[in-house]
Amino acid sequence: MATIQKYSKKDGSKAYMFKAYLGIDPLTSKKKYTTRRGFKTKKEAKIALARLETEIDRNGISTTDSHVTFKEIYELWFEQYRNTVKESTLYVQKSAMKNNILPRFGNLKIAKITTVYCQKQVNYWYENYKRYPNLIGLTSKVFDYAIKLNKLQTNPMLNVIRPKVKEKIDQKKFVSTFYSKEQLKVFLEKLEKQSDLSIFLMFRILAFTGLRKGELQALRWKDIDFDKETLSINQTVAKNRYGKNHFQTPKTVASMRTITLDSKTLAYLKRLKLEQRKKFLMIGINVKKEEQLIFSNRKNEAYHVGYLNVFLNKFLEKNKLDKISVHGFRHTHCSLLFESGASIKEVQDRLGHTDIKTTMDIYTHVTEKAKEETAQKFASYINF
Numbered sequence: 001m002a003t004i005q006k007y008s009k010k011d012g013s014k015a016y017m018f019k020a021y022l023g024i025d026p027l028t029s030k031k032k033y034t035t036r037r038g039f040k041t042k043k044e045a046k047i048a049l050a051r052l053e054t055e056i057d058r059n060g061i062s063t064t065d066s067h068v069t070f071k072e073i074y075e076l077w078f079e080q081y082r083n084t085v086k087e088s089t090l091y092v093q094k095s096a097m098k099n100n101i102l103p104r105f106g107n108l109k110i111a112k113i114t115t116v117y118c119q120k121q122v123n124y125w126y127e128n129y130k131r132y133p134n135l136i137g138l139t140s141k142v143f144d145y146a147i148k149l150n151k152l153q154t155n156p157m158l159n160v161i162r163p164k165v166k167e168k169i170d171q172k173k174f175v176s177t178f179y180s181k182e183q184l185k186v187f188l189e190k191l192e193k194q195s196d197l198s199i200f201l202m203f204r205i206l207a208f209t210g211l212r213k214g215e216l217q218a219l220r221w222k223d224i225d226f227d228k229e230t231l232s233i234n235q236t237v238a239k240n241r242y243g244k245n246h247f248q249t250p251k252t253v254a255s256m257r258t259i260t261l262d263s264k265t266l267a268y269l270k271r272l273k274l275e276q277r278k279k280f281l282m283i284g285i286n287v288k289k290e291e292q293l294i295f296s297n298r299k300n301e302a303y304h305v306g307y308l309n310v311f312l313n314k315f316l317e318k319n320k321l322d323k324i325s326v327h328g329f330r331h332t333h334c335s336l337l338f339e340s341g342a343s344i345k346e347v348q349d350r351l352g353h354t355d356i357k358t359t360m361d362i363y364t365h366v367t368e369k370a371k372e373e374t375a376q377k378f379a380s381y382i383n384f
Contacts, residue, residue: 002053004045007037016045022056068151070113070142071106077145087246088214088238093138100125100135110146115156126163136162178331179207179324181339190319197275201268202295202308203329208265210333210351213326214238215255217302218247219294221273229266232258233352237302245302255352269294334359 002020009015016039022032036052039045074097082090104121105113118139125132139157146152179187184207192200206216214236223232236250250256261269272294277287285300297303308326316323324332330351337347348359 002049004042004049006042015039016042018045018049020049020052067109068111068146069106070108070110071102073110073146073149073151074102074106074142076149077142080145081141086238086248088236088248091239093134096131096135097138100129101139105139105142110143110152113143113156115159118157119160122160122162133162136160177325177328178335179322179328181336183322184332184336187321187324190321191315194315194319197268197272198295199311201265201272203312204265204268206326206329207332208262209259210330210337212236212250212255212330213308214305215250217293217295217305217308220290221292221294222290224261224266224269224294226266226270229261229263230258231261237305239305245304247302250352252352252354254354257349257352259350 002018004016004018006014006016015037017035017037019033019035022034024031034052036045036048039048078094078097081093085093104124108117121139122132122136125135129135136157140155143152143155143157147155188200188204188207191203202216205211206213209231211219211233215233217237218235219231219233220235223234224230225232233250234256235247236255238246238248276292276294276296280287280300283298287300293300293302295303312324312326315321334347334351337350342350344356344359347353348356351359353359
């Protein structure tokens, strides 16, 4: 029961106040109180208290003075969000929140976070993270959820000034993401001599098909049609919310595709299929008929999603080869397709690009590279 009390203000004048119990906060499960001061008469205080109690009975606990933290709202939001995205996306977004957002917002009272504070964090993200727009979007979603829960009136992230994304292609950086025909040849020749057939073939397929790493690691023998000389992509391996391997549908609808394979790669695959069967038979593992993975570890499970990255970095360092990422072999395939005369549409379909802009970015680089070589070609031809 709230009590009305008389008290003295700093200037010596008298006023009235009350402290009222509001009930149990449904979000935090904690008791909630409020204190109101500054009433000139006891009657004014009684009227204000009556209005407050009526409002609580009608609408529940007032939320504008909520002490709930950003982290508490995030945890409630995340329980709903996890049912709307793929496991791999959930893993990535949870990591982004844990590493880059919660350390800056987590313990703050969500109702006290200002646009000025948000702007400072956005500026920091812009300077330090390539995917800073994603961090802005995630943070904003938590604020929006707080509004839905009546814990916040406005989203402070809506009024921040977003730094402009640099859309211009950095040619030097772009070049470093894939190999030329000569570089690829040297890489594969050394790899074939120094690794087993399975590892060699994984990188050959990446370079000769443009598959994404996860698509490659999810391949099963049923996806290969040796008669039609085709490869079907319908699954990908990604990390789930616990950081473990998880099979799921590919990145986009366009990623579900069937592409042709060259005869030499098919010959390597036939050889690997026989070797795999013999190897597993020797250690007492039965090869699965339809669901058998083409590339698997000693336990006949898919390689961990980071396995190829670790192997590649060590191999490049050992052989003093030009740096490239695993994803760079996808760019390599795209670039060499253009150099071999493939059309933009053919490249888009083969690589499963939903947005043709992705294909065009690489095409732009290839054509610019050709322009740069024009003068040298002419000089070499004239030879004086």
